[in-house]
Amino acid sequence: MFTGKQSWTFPSYPCILSSGVVAGPFEKQSPLKDTFDYIFDDRRMGENTFEKAQVVLMEEACQQALKKAGKTAADVAFIYGGDLINQDTGTTFASRSLNVPYYGLFGACSTSMEALSLAAQAVEMGAPLVLAGTASHYAAIEKQFRYPIEYGAQRPPTAQRTVTAGGAALIGPSGSDVVVTKSTIGKIVDHGLKDPYNMGAAMAPAAVDTILTHFSDFQMDENDYDLIITGDLGDLGRSLALEWFRQKEHPLPEAKFQDCGMLIYDNAPEAMSGASGTGCSAAVVFGKILDDIKNGRLQRVLAVATGALLSPTTYQQKESIPGIAHAVTLEAKGGGPL
Amino acid sequence: MMSSTKSNMETENYKQVAKRMEPSRPVGMRSLKAFLVGGFICLIGQCIQVFYMTFFNFNEATVGAPTVATIIFIAVLLTGFGVYDKFSQFSGGGTLVPVSGFANAMASTAIEYRSEGYVLGVGGNMFKLAGSVIVFGTVAAFIIGIIYAIVTQQWEVM
Numbered sequence: 001m002f003t004g005k006q007s008w009t010f011p012s013y014p015c016i017l018s019s020g021v022v023a024g025p026f027e028k029q030s031p032l033k034d035t036f037d038y039i040f041d042d043r044r045m046g047e048n049t050f051e052k053a054q055v056v057l058m059e060e061a062c063q064q065a066l067k068k069a070g071k072t073a074a075d076v077a078f079i080y081g082g083d084l085i086n087q088d089t090g091t092t093f094a095s096r097s098l099n100v101p102y103y104g105l106f107g108a109c110s111t112s113m114e115a116l117s118l119a120a121q122a123v124e125m126g127a128p129l130v131l132a133g134t135a136s137h138y139a140a141i142e143k144q145f146r147y148p149i150e151y152g153a154q155r156p157p158t159a160q161r162t163v164t165a166g167g168a169a170l171i172g173p174s175g176s177d178v179v180v181t182k183s184t185i186g187k188i189v190d191h192g193l194k195d196p197y198n199m200g201a202a203m204a205p206a207a208v209d210t211i212l213t214h215f216s217d218f219q220m221d222e223n224d225y226d227l228i229i230t231g232d233l234g235d236l237g238r239s240l241a242l243e244w245f246r247q248k249e250h251p252l253p254e255a256k257f258q259d260c261g262m263l264i265y266d267n268a269p270e271a272m273s274g275a276s277g278t279g280c281s282a283a284v285v286f287g288k289i290l291d292d293i294k295n296g297r298l299q300r301v302l303a304v305a306t307g308a309l310l311s312p313t314t315y316q317q318k319e320s321i322p323g324i325a326h327a328v329t330l331e332a333k334g335g336g337p338l
Numbered sequence: 339m340m341s342s343t344k345s346n347m348e349t350e351n352y353k354q355v356a357k358r359m360e361p362s363r364p365v366g367m368r369s370l371k372a373f374l375v376g377g378f379i380c381l382i383g384q385c386i387q388v389f390y391m392t393f394f395n396f397n398e399a400t401v402g403a404p405t406v407a408t409i410i411f412i413a414v415l416l417t418g419f420g421v422y423d424k425f426s427q428f429s430g431g432g433t434l435v436p437v438s439g440f441a442n443a444m445a446s447t448a449i450e451y452r453s454e455g456y457v458l459g460v461g462g463n464m465f466k467l468a469g470s471v472i473v474f475g476t477v478a479a480f481i482i483g484i485i486y487a488i489v490t491q492q493w494e495v496m
Binding site for chain 1: 349351352355356359360361363364368418423425426427429430431433434439442443445446449450451453467
């Protein structure tokens with residue numbers, strides 16, 4: 001049901017039946033490693049290219065989610081997903097092997113929540129079972145956007161590290177206590193920042209815009225949420241977002257405003273300002289956050305995946321970095337829909 | 339393009355906030371590290387030079403080539419073992435500016451694009467980063483050469 005300016009309400013309470021999160025060997029040091037379903041020991045995931053390795057991440061995340069729900073890919077009506085490799089091939093190739101009708105999305109690192117919102121809509125419209133997921137592989141994405149991984153370019157402190165992880169959620173009309181109730185689709189917010197090594201700053205105003213629009217569309221505020229978690233703003237992006245909330249005269253309490261990109265690596269020096277990548281918000285939201293909702297540690301969470309919609313061509317042509325953020329409300333529901 | 343003045347003001351305001359909050363880059367510290375590591379690489383080069391001149395049949399004029407080749411070999415080896423980029427994060431320009439940085443640029447790209455095959459992958463991409471060093475190095479040498487010729491009037495004797 002369309003709500004407010006740019007939001008959806010899901011009155012039938014689409015459920016997240018299960019989720020799968022897989023990660024690479026570097027992510028073993030993550031404080032969230034216990035919330036991952038599988039951690040690969042090989043950074044190529046047994047494949048001969050990093051692009052194929054990312055396909056495996058996506059496939060495995062989907063398979064883990066299906067396995068936990070006792071389903072197979074044949075039961076799934078649609079898969080919604082996307083990634084950061086040119087032409088979304090990472091997700092396309094995974095969908096090819098899963099053999100599921102496929103909606104290919106591009107929202108950069110905001111794809112996870114874009115996919116989840118669309119999946120919830122599909123379930124509202126009667127789809128029996130839908131997958132939503134994304135994956136990113138550090139080496140494949142560095143190659144796509146930056147320098148060769150062995151090239152000795154010094155990174156500034158604002159740089160972020162692309163996470164090697166995949167996350168997928170299986171959404172259906174009933175059968176679980178974790179439900180998707182609302183979503184707000186963000187518009188492009190571009191305040192003219194151009195530094196591809198400071199994407200947190202480029203995305204922060206988009207996150208703020210989407211969150212404030214979400215509040216006004218549903219006449220809610222931060223008190224209605226236990227946690228508002230952004231995708232990959234990183235340390236600097238999160239501080240900037242908090243400052244921007246203050247400037248917009250809607251300050252948020254710091255403890256309630258977390259960032260997936262900061263949780264994954266927990267100040268590991270290689271990660272600089274934090275994690276990034278499509279897999280970042282997917283791995284944390286479909287892993288730790290869903291676990292916390294299931295176990296009653298959180299009641300209602302606003303997951304806001306943030307994306308920087310640049311390409312290597314646009315930043316070399318000195319274009320600014322457009323930011324976007326999509327918000328999805330996840331909550332615990334004891335009694336099911338009715 | 340922003341149309342209304344309100345959003346223009348907001349953009350300017352945000353740029354200022356972002357600039358104010360961006361952590362300052364530790365330029366002084368990084369320059370010092372670059373200076374020391376770069377100098378250390380040159381010291382190693384000097385040692386190699388002395389080694390070749392002492393134990394092999396090289397003189398001051400001919401020792402440059404094998405020394406550079408040795409440094410390149412070491413840099414490529416370290417790149418292949420996946421440690422060169424870790425040194426570089428520490429030392430920045432110190433490992434980038436010497437010939438070892440050039441070797442790293444070539445080797446890392448070759449490794450990166452190996453998956454696209456030898457011809458279109460390795461061959462076609464090896465100069466992706468190093469190419470501009472060669473192009474602008476040559477252009478700069480040409481311009482400096484002309485200036486040198488004018489200043490020293492060597493064009494007359496030629």
